[in-house]
Amino acid sequence: MIQKKICLLGGFGVGKTSLVSRFVHSIFSDKYLTTVGVKIEKKSLVLNEQELDLVIWDLYGEDDFQKVRLSYLRGASGYLLVADGTRRTTLDTAMALHEAADRTIGRVPFVLVLNKADLATEWELDDGAVVRLMQSGWRVLRTSAKTGVGVEEAFTTLGNAMLAE
DSSP states (O other): OEEEEEEEEEESSSSHHHHHHHEEEEEEEOOOOOOOOOOEEEEEEEEETTEEEEEEEOOOOSSOOOOHHHHHHOOOEEEEEEEEEOOOOOHHHHHHHHHHHHHHHOOOOOOEEEEEEGGGGGOOOOOOHHHHHHHHTTTTEEEOOOTTHHHHHHHHHHHHHHOOO
């Protein structure tokens, strides 16, 4: 069995905690609870006949990267970068967080998660920007913590990328 630490990074209210709750416990709550500091969960997967224990660090959302959070990244083998499709600015925040993470822990696998796919009619994201990221090699997935769409795929895509390293 292999154990890997992963982090969820993203701005305030993008759905990081909801994604973790959906993935680990198969639940979703409409009640918004702000994460204070970090919340740690675990889930085991079997990917390509390899057992993988994910230690999931759900980091509190801020719209700027504070030094205390940089220390939470140490030892991470990968991360989910979460943006809210209904708020364009959260993609800018995710891009800044990606750059900070890259400087802090180096190049590790990551997946850009465009959350709130269930609200697609309200999306503000520019498809062109997303396509350019994908063309530059980024793994990009649309998810909905509310409906569960794409959530398992986001974590397994990251898990497979880490195992391939």
